[in-house]
Amino acid sequence: MYCSNCGESLEKEDLFCSGCGKRVEQQEVNQSKIEIASAVTMEDGQEEKKHLNENVEKAKKAAKNYWGFLLENIKSPFERGINQKPNDFLFGYFNIFFLSLFFGLGTYFEMKSITGGFSLLGNNIHFFKTFFSVFLYGIITLLVAVAVLFGIQKLLFKVSISFNHILGRFGTLITIPTVLSVLFFIAALPGLLKIIGIIISLILISLQIAIIITFLSYRKQSNVKFDPIYGLLIAYVIMGIFVALTSDVFTKNFFSGLFNIF
Template sequence: MTCAKCGTTLPPESKFCEQCGESVEPSTHQTEEASTIETTAKPPNETVEKVTALSKNYWTYFLSNLKAPTQRGFVENQGNVIFATINVALIAFFFAFTLFAQLGFRASSFISLSFSDSFIPGFFFMLIFLAVTIGGLFLTLKLVIDSPINLQAFYSRFGESLVVPVALSAVAFVSGLIGIGSVTSLFLGLLFLMVFAIMIMVYQTEVKQASTAKLDPLYGLVALFAVILIILNYVSSYILADMVMSLFI
């Protein structure tokens, strides 16, 4: 081993030059040992890799379905529970964050609500809305048609069809952050209308595929709308009352 500063020849195990005191490079053995330690380092976290792969797959699925939502959602869709659940969760999150943006940090000091008083009620309201819609549609189809329907497969197909509502809820969230109230209200309204439109399309698709019907499909659809509106009216009144009370506590 040679000192890089003064050129003195040194023993392989030396750490400092005996002539000038300069620190010297580690020995070949030490270098190989360090390289072995780096090579045998812990492998990447499997959970992180799975989440990363799922995110990439979902993004690819989202873009392809957004380009042709009717074709992919109602014709080719075989159903994916994970993607369906992600869609439902994203709609609930974006809707709740939009409420927080409108009633929280962008609201006036008189009507401003905290994160917990605006986000949490909004999140659970949207989850209840989607659960009542999906569950109510499934039960209605069970009563109307004779063909057997699997709940998991039905949930997967319906949930995967919610790509456009996911996009609408995201746009509503962005406009809420910017502070464009009229645009936010427009896209929130479109969000609910689109969910109802998808519900009708799924209902018609299942009825057409059925061999026979126990009840006229129109009556089943009217009854379903009535039940959904009654439940949503009750839930929204309860949540609204809770928000109003939070302003005075």
């Protein structure tokens, strides 16, 4: 500790500065406050660093668990989907995100390949608009599908379930189309259009299978005497209305990116 008046070195027991004679009680108090404030600041910094490290570890663990989740689903998608685990809804969000991501990327490169022979089109495709319109619309559509399945099961069939439970089951069952979307993206890079068409068909078919299995898997939990086939038809009608109401906005954004229209 040093005297604030003359800079003379002070001991803890000093009451007066030996250099200038100034009392040091107030200096000690101020010094103590500074030391306490510094200690608190260091502690806060350590806490923030600790939380950051914990979040990084959680992210690493989630990524590792997601990889295991994918492998398990590929081996037995139906059994894994029906016998879901409590945290599967998190992986459901992951699958929805990655399915939409790779499908959006694949669509962009597919359009580049299709229009590549036309100089006025191939060089003017706007990446962000073309990709982002497909990516965002894919996420919204899949979440709306989950919401529709949840609403019908909850309101029409009186099944006691949560939104996350439906999301976990549906998200688990769309593992195959998620993997196929990666293959779609890989095939779109070199422009393998014939293979792309087959993969897209498989993605759409497997998505429909996931919707149907998810819906029918809750039939034993319902006490309502209403045929689930009609409930499934209602779900598709609602989804059809949603697509009809939103397709114009999607088409406008997609083609504005395709032809680079601002």
